[in-house]
Amino acid sequence: MTCWPPGHRLSRTTASRPQPARGVRPGRGAPTGWREGRDVRSSGPTAIPRFIGRFVLPALFAALFAAPLWFMVVGSLRPAGWPPPRTLELLPPEPSVAAYARLPELIPLFRYLANSAMVVAVAVPVTVVVASLTGFGLRLLTPAARRRAVLGLLAVLLVPVTAVWATRFELFRLAGVVDTYVPLLAPALLAGSPFLVLLYTWAFGGVPDSQLGAARLEGAGWLTIWRRVALPQVRPATLAVAVLAFTFHWSNLIDPLLYLHSGDRYTYPLGLQFLRLLNPTDWPLLMAGCVVATVPCVVVFLLAQRILLNDDPLAALRSGGRR
Template identity: 80%
Template sequence: MRARWLGRYLLPTLVALVFVAPLWFMVVGSLRPTGAPPPRSLEWWPAAPTTAAYTRLPELIPIFRYLANSALVVALAVPLTVLVASLSGFGLRLLSRGGRRRALTGLLVLLLVPVTAVWATRFEVFRLAGVVDTYLPLLAPAALAVSPFLVLLYAWSFGGIPDSQLQAARLEGAGWLTIWRRLALPQVKPATLAVAVLAFTFHWSNFIDPLLYLTSGDRYTWPLGLRFLLLLNPTDWPLLMAGSVVATAPCVLVFLFAQRVLLADDPLAALRPKGRR
């Protein structure tokens, strides 16, 4: 019983603390007086907490415009990423064993290709297409499922669906798109949540693509705004921590929401307001 308690509660709690600690100290740092240097020792809570750093953010950069731009990119890119990754993963599931092995090998090779190797080529393609300084280059990774890892995640999840179910659906006259939408996707909801969270995190925190392709200030996303904040006032530690909290909070909220939906006995119940169970 004790070993079970340790494995089920204590160890996961210790692992969670390792990841929560940086978030906590980031919040604590943002509550220090503006202009104050980083603490010399471990500070669990500031002596005189204040939200002055958060109120100064809109005075230095157009924070709400940058956040709205990031939200727009995420709202378009995350559904597209899930769509492409799930269709690709389902296509892998339908291949023969030999074809599936070759496709998986190709995806693993693509994972080894560094992103920096294609920056120059991609920029030239987008420049020739005349879409630089638009959001299309930022949505381009979503059209490729962001990463082969997300396709592999779906392929592994779809691999748990028995062949008998697919064959029965085909005998009933269902097309492959109908089978993907009505039979396969409902059985891999945890994979869909995981892909959606990972896609949200990638697109929300994407810094390189906006830096390469956006030139108009009114189109900048929040990662660029955070970089400008660092350039404007690199010594104001609480201000930088406040900007980091604003950048991190949406990812944390999305993760907690996805976890709540995933762990619910009835996943749809987690989406409905109380009183409508």
């Protein structure tokens, strides 16, 4: 029975058939001529803030972080030898790739890139393995012991890197490994940074204790549980650690500057610094070198994003359980 408000006058059409409730859409068999109700939750004043938070703000943040990359590419496409522009240029006035062609002529570009690639190829897997093993070990501690370990890692994280440069250099000098890649790979043996260990510790905290206990009842050792049960469930954390480790070792300038003395062992960031000292006024040449240094990091980040978006978190666990 339909209740009408006081003073409402029923027309002949209105009185002949009941009206649908507000906010309810009629079914497929509803008579024609009914006005379909609208869902008040999908429209109204809340739609605009939702649109701003979902599209406008991410677009603004993306433009904010992409602007330096864009202006760097634009600066590298200026004619060779041109000075820096006085104002920001959205497009190069006379596009030219002469700066990229001159890079291999002034520095051994491909040797520097190969040296950096070799360091990264060793350091990134070692960092992932050491950080994940350490984080998994902290996950197995009691809550009180884990809390103390996390506080210790946070305390180490607060120590500035510059405070240990002299000590590290003296240790590597006494070990006789200066002018080798050992000092560049040594941070990977310590998981790179306490932050990466904490990241894995928090990620492994989401692995249920029931799965770890069931694996132990089946006779699996802790290394097997780490590899087949725990690690497949924290693939997003593994991708994040790999990207962070790649970015650090690829763009590391201080360690090669301190420990590498032979020019044939220079990594690309140190070679780029040498290029800046060699020709500090050629702005397009310097920007071209920066673009070459930035492209691998961007490519690795995009690949990690693609893997993460297309990843099935249970697929690796199922495949690991069938081995």
